[in-house]
Amino acid sequence: MRKPVRIFEVAREAGVSPSTVSKVLNGTQRMAAATEARVWKAVSKLGYHANLHAQILSTGRSRALGVVILDILNPHFTALVKGAGQVAAERSYTVLLADAEENPRREQELIQSLKARTDGLILAGSRLSDEEIVALHSPEQPIVTVGRRIAGVPSVTVDEYTASLQLTSHLIAQGCKHITYLAGPPFWVNQERERGYRDALQQAGLAPQVLSLTTPDLLGGEQASALLWAARPFPDAVVCYNDLAAIGLMASLKTLGVKVPQEVAVAAFGNHPLAAHLSPSLTHMEIPSRKLGELATGLLVELLECPREEAIQVIQYAVLRPRESSIIRV
Amino acid sequence: MRKPVRIFEVAREAGVSPSTVSKVLNGTQRMAAATEARVWKAVSKLGYHANLHAQILSTGRSRALGVVILDILNPHFTALVKGAGQVAAERSYTVLLADAEENPRREQELIQSLKARTDGLILAGSRLSDEEIVALHSPEQPIVTVGRRIAGVPSVTVDEYTASLQLTSHLIAQGCKHITYLAGPPFWVNQERERGYRDALQQAGLAPQVLSLTTPDLLGGEQASALLWAARPFPDAVVCYNDLAAIGLMASLKTLGVKVPQEVAVAAFGNHPLAAHLSPSLTHMEIPSRKLGELATGLLVELLECPREEAIQVIQYAVLRPRESSIIRV
DNA sequence: CTGTTAGCGCCTTCAC
DNA sequence: GTGAAGGCGCTAACAG
Numbered sequence: 123m124r125k126p127v128r129i130f131e132v133a134r135e136a137g138v139s140p141s142t143v144s145k146v147l148n149g150t151q152r153m154a155a156a157t158e159a160r161v162w163k164a165v166s167k168l169g170y171h172a173n174l175h176a177q178i179l180s181t182g183r184s185r186a187l188g189v190v191i192l193d194i195l196n197p198h199f200t201a202l203v204k205g206a207g208q209v210a211a212e213r214s215y216t217v218l219l220a221d222a223e224e225n226p227r228r229e230q231e232l233i234q235s236l237k238a239r240t241d242g243l244i245l246a247g248s249r250l251s252d253e254e255i256v257a258l259h260s261p262e263q264p265i266v267t268v269g270r271r272i273a274g275v276p277s278v279t280v281d282e283y284t285a286s287l288q289l290t291s292h293l294i295a296q297g298c299k300h301i302t303y304l305a306g307p308p309f310w311v312n313q314e315r316e317r318g319y320r321d322a323l324q325q326a327g328l329a330p331q332v333l334s335l336t337t338p339d340l341l342g343g344e345q346a347s348a349l350l351w352a353a354r355p356f357p358d359a360v361v362c363y364n365d366l367a368a369i370g371l372m373a374s375l376k377t378l379g380v381k382v383p384q385e386v387a388v389a390a391f392g393n394h395p396l397a398a399h400l401s402p403s404l405t406h407m408e409i410p411s412r413k414l415g416e417l418a419t420g421l422l423v424e425l426l427e428c429p430r431e432e433a434i435q436v437i438q439y440a441v442l443r444p445r446e447s448s449i450i451r452v
Numbered sequence: 453m454r455k456p457v458r459i460f461e462v463a464r465e466a467g468v469s470p471s472t473v474s475k476v477l478n479g480t481q482r483m484a485a486a487t488e489a490r491v492w493k494a495v496s497k498l499g500y501h502a503n504l505h506a507q508i509l510s511t512g513r514s515r516a517l518g519v520v521i522l523d524i525l526n527p528h529f530t531a532l533v534k535g536a537g538q539v540a541a542e543r544s545y546t547v548l549l550a551d552a553e554e555n556p557r558r559e560q561e562l563i564q565s566l567k568a569r570t571d572g573l574i575l576a577g578s579r580l581s582d583e584e585i586v587a588l589h590s591p592e593q594p595i596v597t598v599g600r601r602i603a604g605v606p607s608v609t610v611d612e613y614t615a616s617l618q619l620t621s622h623l624i625a626q627g628c629k630h631i632t633y634l635a636g637p638p639f640w641v642n643q644e645r646e647r648g649y650r651d652a653l654q655q656a657g658l659a660p661q662v663l664s665l666t667t668p669d670l671l672g673g674e675q676a677s678a679l680l681w682a683a684r685p686f687p688d689a690v691v692c693y694n695d696l697a698a699i700g701l702m703a704s705l706k707t708l709g710v711k712v713p714q715e716v717a718v719a720a721f722g723n724h725p726l727a728a729h730l731s732p733s734l735t736h737m738e739i740p741s742r743k744l745g746e747l748a749t750g751l752l753v754e755l756l757e758c759p760r761e762e763a764i765q766v767i768q769y770a771v772l773r774p775r776e777s778s779i780i781r782v
Numbered sequence: 783c784t785g786t787t788a789g790c791g792c793c794t795t796c797a798c
Numbered sequence: 799g800t801g802a803a804g805g806c807g808c809t810a811a812c813a814g
Contacts, residue, residue, distance in 0.1 A: 139785045144809055154783060174568035176511040176807035179790050184505075192809060194530045195725070203524055207551055211558070216565045219549040221537055228541070235546045238504035239569065340725060373729045395525070395670060399703045402732035458791060468802045474793055484799060506791035509806050786813080793804105798801080 127170045135164035147172065185425065186216040187422060188236030190229060193246030196339065196366060197394050198411045202246055202268065205415025213423045217242075221265040222335070226250055233449075237263060242422045244268060246415075249309070259433075264425040268420045270310045271435060276425060278418040278436040279449045282311055282391075285407040285440035286318025289389050290361055292405070292442060294326045296450045298359035298387055304346050304371070306338040306363030314393060319361055331357065335367050343370025347378060350386075358386060359448070365392030365406050372400070387448040391440065403448035411442050457500045463493035477502065478722065497505070516546040517752060518566030519745075520559060522577030525552040526669065526696060527724050528741045531575055532598065535745025543753045545571075554667070556580055567593060574598060574781045576745075579639070594755040596748045600640045601765060606755060608748040608766040612641055612721075615737040615770035616648025619719050620691055622772060624656045628689035628717055628782045632661045634676050635700070636668040636693030645721060649691055661687065665697050673700025677708060680716075688716060689778070695722030695736050701779065702730070717778040732776035739770050 133140045138157060145151040146161040152361045153161075164170075178184045189206050191199035195442060203219060204383075208215045220235055222229035226249040237258070238312055246268040248255060259265045259275050265278040293301050305311040316332065323330045335342040335350045343366065351358060362368035369391035382402055383389050389405040397404040417436050424430075458669045463470045468487060475481040476491040481489075495502075508514045519536050521529035532550060540547045548566055552559035566573060566587070576598040578585060589605050597607040603719045612643045616680040623631050633649045636642040646662065661782040664671040673696065680687065680701075692698035698720035702712055712718050712732055727734040747766050754760075 126807095129809095130807085140807090141786080141809075142784060145784090148809080158785080171511070171564075171568070173807050175505040176790090179503070179505040179509055179792090180807080180809045182790080194524075194526070194533055197525070200524045200530060202796085203551060204553070207553065216562075217550070218569075219551070220547070221533060221549070223534070223537065232546075234501075238501070239548075267807080340729075364802085369726065370728060396699065396726055396730075399670075399699060400726075400729070459793095460791085469790090471793075471802080472800060475800090478793080480793085481799085503791050506806090507793080509808090510791080510793045579800075625809080784814085786811100788809100788811085790809085793801090793806085795809105796802090798799100 126173070126435050127168045127269050129170070129172065132161070132168055132170045133253055136160040145166040171280060178222065184239060184241055185214065186218050187419065188218050188220065188233075188240040188243040188247050188341065189407050190220050190222055190232055190236065190355050191225050192222055192249065196313070196363070198366075198392055198409060199246055201330040201393065201411035202415035202418075205230055205412035205417075206244060207415075207418040209416045209419035210425070213419075213421065215419075217419075222247075224247070224249065233258065237316075241426050242266070244415075244418045244422055245270070245416070249307070253290070258312070261429045264422060264429075265393070266425070267366060268414050276421055276433045276435070278414050278438070279310075280409055280414070280422060280438050280440050282314035282440075283318040283321075285391065286315040286361070287322050287425075288440075288442050289391070289407045290319045290322035291326075292444065293359045293361065293389060293448060294322065294328070296359070296387060296448060298450075299328060300355050301355040301359040301361060302333060302350065302353060303333045303355040304343075304360055304367060305332050305364045306367075308312075308388045312363060315361075315363065335363055338364050339366045339375075340370035344368035344374040346371050347374035347380075351378070359389050361387055362390035365390040365394040365397055365404060368404055368406070368447075369394065369396075369400065370402070372402075383450050387450060389448045393429065396441070398445065400447075405445045405448035410438055411447045456503070457498045458691050459500070459502065460761055462491070462494045462498055462500045466490040467499060471547070481721060506645075514570070514571055515544065515746055516548050516564075516570040517749065518548050518550065518570040518573040520550050520552055520562055520566065520573065520575050522552055522579065523554050523669070523773075526694075528694070528739060529576055531723065531741035531746035532644070532748075535742035535747075536574060536665040537745075537747040539746045539753070542548050542656055545749075545753065549568035549750075552577075552579070554579065560584070563588065571732065571756050572596070575600070575747045576748070579637070591759045594752060594759075596752045596755070597746050598711060604763050606763045606765070607745050608751060608768070609640075610739055610744070610768050610770050610771075612644035613648040613651075615721065615739075616645040616691070618772050619737045620649045620652035620722070621656075623689045623691065623717055623719060623778060624652065624658070624772060626689070626717060626778060628780075630657065630661070630685050630687040631689040631691060632663060632680065632683060632687040633691045634673075634690055634697060635658050635664045636697075642693060645693065661680075665693055668694050669696045670700035671705075673697035673702075674704040675712075676701050677704035690716060691720050692718065692720035693726055695720040695724040695734060697778075698722075698734055699724065699726075702732075702734070710781075713780050717780060719778045723745050727773070728775065735775040736773055737780035738773050740768050743768060
């Protein structure tokens with residue numbers, strides 16, 4: 123059909139050379155006002171749009187950022203994407219988003235695909251090994267991790283250890299004695315949360331009990347009730363790796379006739395939009411997901427525009443949101 | 453640092469010409485087994501990866517699909533993305549995802565950006581005008597819409613009219629007499645749902661009452677309670693444009709001390725993962741979001757691989773999931 | 783200020 | 799079977 127217009131045709135229409143058109147369009151170099159006007163006129167008359175790939179091939183920059191998230195069904199990551207999108211737009215970058223579906227093989231494929239199309243990557247909730255991530259990072263194609271601290275790689279993270287200390291202490295303050303931790307996948311975030319949990323219990327002279335979620339989502343939480351059921355002693359409180367799992371767990375406990383918070387208090391990490399809408403509403407350490415996305419994007423753009431040597435590590439803090447699921451009335 | 457390897461260097465390493473390497477790598481033409489072996493060896497030794505943009509510039513195809521969704525915070529669209537990602541992977545296409553943030557201007561920008569990077573687009577929940585969408589569609593760069601039927605444009609949609617007829621009839625069967633419809637944005641989906649609602653009421657000899665959501669999300673639902681409050685007669689049932697709004701509404705009604713379903717029954721459209729986890733659990737017509745993503749992607753790939761004249765329209769059906777929010781015990 | 787000349791890295795006819 | 803040559807569309811140095 124209608125072949126796309128090329129820069130040469132615009133040049134001819136405006137009576138100038140292709141390079142002049144290029145300079146005017148990109149603002150690389152000012153031309154005589156009259157010339158510029160003729161170029162713009164020709165451009166709009168012909169409906170010209172530069173061929174992106176030719177442009178990228180020629181300049182070596184795409185002004186695009188890749189964002190790879192662990193799971194698009196998890197509100198934590200979608201909120202993060204909102205933040206990334208906003209900052210990227212402000213800095214006039216395009217975000218190319220990909221969902222790793224909690225699958226490291228797929229994640230690698232997507233990363234390779236995005237790496238070829240972007241100037242830099244944000245890895246949120248990566249399931250790759252530290253080595254793989256280090257290998258991916260380079261000054262020309264920087265990567266920023268979210269929720270993962272690796273020496274030599276720029277990152278944006280929450281102080282999960284302190285968050286976990288606070289959340290666990292909150293339960294202890296409610297008088298809970300047998301607090302179980304439902305662990306997520308064995309990556310940085312879970313390590314920190316588990317460490318905070320253990321330290322809080324130790325300080326209180328209580329014994330830890332760690333059980334592992336099958337998956338860190340609704341289903342995993344539902345399945346976890348069976349684990350709890352078998353646990354001796356049966357806990358009077360549960361700290362969940364994330365709020366999705368906590369919601370699944372609470373639903374399952376309701377089915378089993380176990381009352382929350384009277385028989386078991388439940389608390390989690392996250393910022394699920396419905397945490398306050400549930401019955402009972404869910405206590406959690408609120409993770410500033412959107413902010414993480416904003417910061418990671420800002421950092422990546424900085425790295426792109428003025429390459430640095432050291433790997434900057436940005437740290438944020440979670441906020442305790444006490445709600446019905448952990449408030450035990452005496 | 454380490455400059456990327458070019459095809460020329462692979463050719464030199466293997467003792468052949470660049471064009472031979474290209475043919476072997478792309479399987480465009482068989483070469484002597486020994487030659488192919490040498491090429492593959494050189495490729496892995498040097499860690500060669502073809503430059504994507506050079507390739508696209510040269511071939512004119514990117515093997516990438518663009519998916520533009522209305523709002524990444526809405527579970528309907530994220531589920532759709534899961535479906536799209538799966539089918540795209542099966543057909544070895546890369547999905548490039550963008551979040552329009554319910555903003556038509558932003559949507560146009562993203563579309564332009566993705567259009568330049570992909571072979572075809574899926575528009576899910578577009579806020580553009582029919583004309584704009586028609587203008588975007590072409591046999592060389594097909595687009596498939598989801599949740600929108602436009603003459604001449606391939607689409608995948610749910611039979612929303614029938615879905616709405618069923619949902620409204622369900623409420624009527626519960627004995628509700630004053631059923632209000634909380635309308636979403638004035639696009640195809642809402643038009644169909646509203647039409648089904650009106651027809652169902654008319655058949656039952658009831659009077660319709662339509663109020664508009666400020667936004668089709670949690671916040672909009674919360675704000676809608678004020679509208680309902682002011683409505684005369686105060687309804688005994690509400691049909692919500694989507695489940696996000698229904699959840700917001702129910703939360704707000706709880707605050708106001710209005711009991712669901714005893715004083716007002718609530719029902720909606722959607723497939724929110726927590727619909728069954730709420731108290732009361734939410735009745736809805738379940739929209740097969742993920743399936744829509746799969747079908748749209750399948751259709752787009754078909755269109756890409758064997759261009760068609762007619763614009764195929766795929767239709768799916770919603771399923772009634774009756775839950776506590778609409779079950780009125782007498 | 784403006785045009786000319788070279789690539790960017792790859793694929794693809796077309797001869798050998 | 800294999801290689802040489804030309805082009806995809808644009809930008810960037812370098813002249814003038």
